[in-house]
Amino acid sequence: MSQYSKSAPEDHDSPWKSALEVFFKPFMDFLYPQISSLIDWQKPIEFLDKELQKITRKAKNSRRYADKLVKVHFLNGSEKWILIHIEVQGAAETNFAERMFIYYYRIRDRYQTPVISLAVLTDTQANFRPSYYSDSIAGCSIRFDFSTVKLLDWQDKTNELLQHTNPFGLLIAAQLTAKLIKDGKTRVDNLIGYYRLAAEKKLPREQIIQLVIFLEWIVALPEDLTPYYNQQLEHLEEDNKMTYISIIERQGIEQGVERGRAATLYKQLKLKFNEQANQYEQRLFQANDAELSLWTERVLFANTIEAVFTE
Numbered sequence: 562m563s564q565y566s567k568s569a570p571e572d573h574d575s576p577w578k579s580a581l582e583v584f585f586k587p588f589m590d591f592l593y594p595q596i597s598s599l600i601d602w603q604k605p606i607e608f609l610d611k612e613l614q615k616i617t618r619k620a621k622n623s624r625r626y627a628d629k630l631v632k633v634h635f636l637n638g639s640e641k642w643i644l645i646h647i648e649v650q651g652a653a654e655t656n657f658a659e660r661m662f663i664y665y666y667r668i669r670d671r672y673q674t675p676v677i678s679l680a681v682l683t684d685t686q687a688n689f690r691p692s693y694y695s696d697s698i699a700g701c702s703i704r705f706d707f708s709t710v711k712l713l714d715w716q717d718k719t720n721e722l723l724q725h726t727n728p729f730g731l732l733i734a735a736q737l738t739a740k741l742i743k744d745g746k747t748r749v750d751n752l753i754g755y756y757r758l759a760a761e762k763k764l765p766r767e768q769i770i771q772l773v774i775f776l777e778w779i780v781a782l783p784e785d786l787t788p789y790y791n792q793q794l795e796h797l798e799e800d801n802k803m804t805y806i807s808i809i810e811r812q813g814i815e816q817g818v819e820r821g822r823a824a825t826l827y828k829q830l831k832l833k834f835n836e837q838a839n840q841y842e843q844r845l846f847q848a849n850d851a852e853l854s855l856w857t858e859r860v861l862f863a864n865t866i867e868a869v870f871t872e
Contacts, residue, residue, distance in 0.1 A: 576778035576779050578627045578629065578861065579775065579828075579829060580775045581645060582833075583775075583832065584728060584729055584732070584772075585606060585631065586606075587727050588729050590727055591729040591733075592710045593679060593708065596643075596677065599636060599637075600634070601633075601634045601635060606632070607631070607632040608629060608631055608632075609642070610861060610862045612630055613630040615671070616667040616671060627647040628664075630668070641675065641677055642668065642675065643676075643677045643679060644665065644668065644677065644678045644679065646664065647680075648682050657691045658691040658693060659694050661691070662694040665678050678707040679709075679710070680692075680707055680708065681712065682709060683740060684740070687713060692706060692708070716737060716741070719737075722737075723754075731758060731762075734755065735755060735775070735776045735779040738751045738780050739779055739781055745782065746786065749789055751780070752782065752790075753796075755776045756776065774831075774832070823845045823846050826845060830866060833866075838866065841870060
């Protein structure tokens with residue numbers, strides 16, 4: 562059974578970044594359906610990681626975000642850039658709206674292209690709902706509006722999240738569990754329930770495997786609950802319908818990677834570069850902290866797995 566460490570409770574940004582790439586259309590369909598209906602989904606989607614890195618590398622902010630810049634085509638043939646900005650920490654931030662504005666004008670100024678700015682708030686403060694930035698002085702003023710989604714609004718609609726045909730409902734439920742439920746055993750029980758529902762989704766097998774990984778990554782179970790968690794997984798495997806969980810274990814998605822940051826990085830490599838990650842397994846769990854930090858930063862923007870590990 563799985564003996565790998567769970568991610569630290571605060572490590573919610575990395576799974577969001579990865580999940581947006583794997584489930585970008587379900588994300589847009591679920592949270593921004595009006596915008597999604599304008600997108601030509603028959604044309605390729607491009608994630609502009611390098612472009613986003615150029616405008617954010619000088620940003621001095623101790624808070625953590627999950628940001629994605631995505632190029633899409635609308636049904637009318639026009640090319641659009643969508644900036645998705647996910648606030649992943651629990652406290653309200655006074656400068657959040659200004660940060661949204663800064664990213665907007667930096668992208669527009671550098672690349673001379675319109676930007677659709679979207680914000681997803683995962684915090685638990687009901688009154689924190691920034692949706693615009695404004696400034697005025699001596700008769701000169703500016704106002705920048707952006708679309709905001711508050712995941713807390715789904716707190717009382719759990720059944721809708723869990724039963725929805727769109728798999729992103731499960732990821733939202735997992736995020737709410739991570740933020741709102743402190744009891745570790747309850748978190749395990751919720752996660753196991755999400756696994757059952759994930760296996761019932763009419764998705765390709767690989768996407769279900771990825772969905773299960775994201776669910777665990779977001780919920781971030783404490784290590785002392787590993788025995789109970791493994792026990793619940795055994796119960797799942799007794800159900801023939803839960804073959805996906807067995808597949809994940811047998812194929813060794815974790816591949817014995819050491820606990821902690823190496824395991825988190827391995828998940829990112831596996832999701833982004835698939836089986837190519839296997840050849841770097843030994844190097845990962847033998848790495849020091851400095852190497853892990855460097856590779857964790859590189860994996861977000863690397864186009865090849867070799868670029869992550871190059872000297």
